[in-house]
Amino acid sequence: MPPIKFFCFAASYAVAFALELLHQFWPRRSVRAVSLGFGFAGLLAQTLFLMEKQPALSWQYGLLLFLAWILAVFYLIGSLHHVRIAWGVFVLPLVLSLIGLGRAFDLGDNTPRFRIEELLSMDDAWGRIHGGLLFFAAVGVCVAFLASLMYLFQARRLRNKTLPTAGFRLLSLERLEAMNRRAITFAFPLLTIGVLIGAVLIYQTADPRVGWTDPRVLSTLILLVAFAVMFYIRYGLHLAGRQVALWTIVTFALFVVCLLLPHAVRQGGVE
Numbered sequence: 632m633p634p635i636k637f638f639c640f641a642a643s644y645a646v647a648f649a650l651e652l653l654h655q656f657w658p659r660r661s662v663r664a665v666s667l668g669f670g671f672a673g674l675l676a677q678t679l680f681l682m683e684k685q686p687a688l689s690w691q692y693g694l695l696l697f698l699a700w701i702l703a704v705f706y707l708i709g710s711l712h713h714v715r716i717a718w719g720v721f722v723l724p725l726v727l728s729l730i731g732l733g734r735a736f737d738l739g740d741n742t743p744r745f746r747i748e749e750l751l752s753m754d755d756a757w758g759r760i761h762g763g764l765l766f767f768a769a770v771g772v773c774v775a776f777l778a779s780l781m782y783l784f785q786a787r788r789l790r791n792k793t794l795p796t797a798g799f800r801l802l803s804l805e806r807l808e809a810m811n812r813r814a815i816t817f818a819f820p821l822l823t824i825g826v827l828i829g830a831v832l833i834y835q836t837a838d839p840r841v842g843w844t845d846p847r848v849l850s851t852l853i854l855l856v857a858f859a860v861m862f863y864i865r866y867g868l869h870l871a872g873r874q875v876a877l878w879t880i881v882t883f884a885l886f887v888v889c890l891l892l893p894h895a896v897r898q899g900g901v902e
Contacts, residue, residue: 635676635679635680635683636680637680637734637737639673639676639680640672640673640674640676640677640680640730641673641727641730641731641734642673643669643670643672643673643676644669644670644673644703644723644726644727644730645727646669647666647667647669647670647673647719647723648719648720648723648724648727650662650663650665650666650669651663651666651717651719651720651723652720654666655717655720655799663714666719667707667710667711670703670706670707670710670719670723671707673703674700674703674704674707677696677699677700677703678700680696681696681697681700688762688763688766689762690736691732691733691736691890691891692733692736692737692738693733694733694766694769694890695729695730695732695733695736695890696729696730696733697766698729698766698769698770698773699726699729699730699733701770702722702725702726702729702770702773703726705722705774706718706719706722706723706726709722713802715800716800716801716802717799717800717801720799721777721780721781721784722777725773725776725777732887732890732891757828757831757832758832760828761825761828761829761832762825764821764822764824764825764828765821765822765825765826765829765851767817767818767821768818768819768821768822768825769818769886769890770818771814771815771817771818771819771821772814772818772822772882772883772886773883774810774814775810775811775814775815775818775879775882775883776879776880776882776883778807778808778810778811778814778876778879779811779875779876779877779879779880779883780876780880781801781802781807782804782807782808782811782872782873782876783873783876783877784799784801785801785802785803785804785807786804786872786873788801789804804872808871808872808875811875811876811879812865815858815861815862815865815879818858819858819859819862822854822855822858823855823858826851826852826855829848829851833845833848846892847889847892850885850888850889850892851889853885853889854882854885854886854889857878857881857882857885858882860878861875861878861879861882864878
């Protein structure tokens with residue numbers, strides 16, 4: 632079988648997104664079916680691509696592509712479960728954005744690859760736990776961000792008294808707020824534990840390049856503070872709705888900055 636190209640799954644998701652937009656203005660079952668078909672094709676192509684390239688999660692390239700893959704699964708499950716909801720209109724742009732950002736970090740043949748023997752080895756086990764916790768926290772941040780976008784869009788529709796049958800159908804504000812709450816509750820402890828493990832690893836390392844002045848470390852600490860503020864807004868001040876949604880979007884922006892910054896620590900050693 633010929634190798635899967637990057638363009639294959641990116642183009643499939645782009646076509647699926649275009650058809651999802653078309654479906655909002657020209658609702659036909661055939662359009663939705665073809666859209667889901669392209670979505671499944673993109674997921675299959677991306678899966679084969681990741682199996683072939685095996686990019687390391689410790690680098691931005693692999694991290695962003697695997698995160699996009701998780702969200703592509705989230706898109707397909709949500710689209711099948713919420714048939715009448717404009718799910719893909721919000722999820723697919725994020726998937727495409729993560730793929731585009733990941734492409735920018737592609738080093739070709741020099742891109743680090745995932746090694747199963749490294750995963751099974753006990754060497755640097757805490758480093759892999761640290762990376763895994765932050766990865767799953769990133770999934771929660773992305774889901775919370777999507778829920779916030781949909782919440783703000785739906786709230787605006789209600790303020791403008793848009794008819795429920797006109798254009799983009801979304802979940803109720805209550806369900807979107809609950810999605811945001813669950814995603815935050817899922818991500819915050821994972822992020823906190825991951826950061827604490829990372830702090831211990833920094834304390835133990837003897838390399839002078841690895842420390843609290845590392846750009847990724849500093850940005851992650853700022854992200855954790857932003858998450859703590861958001862947690863306090865929701866559970867301490869018992870605020871909800873627009874305030875939490877806006878702060879979630881700010882936190883997501885900080886998360887993206889954190890992802891794009893260089894990091895001295897890499898899986899299996901120092902960059």
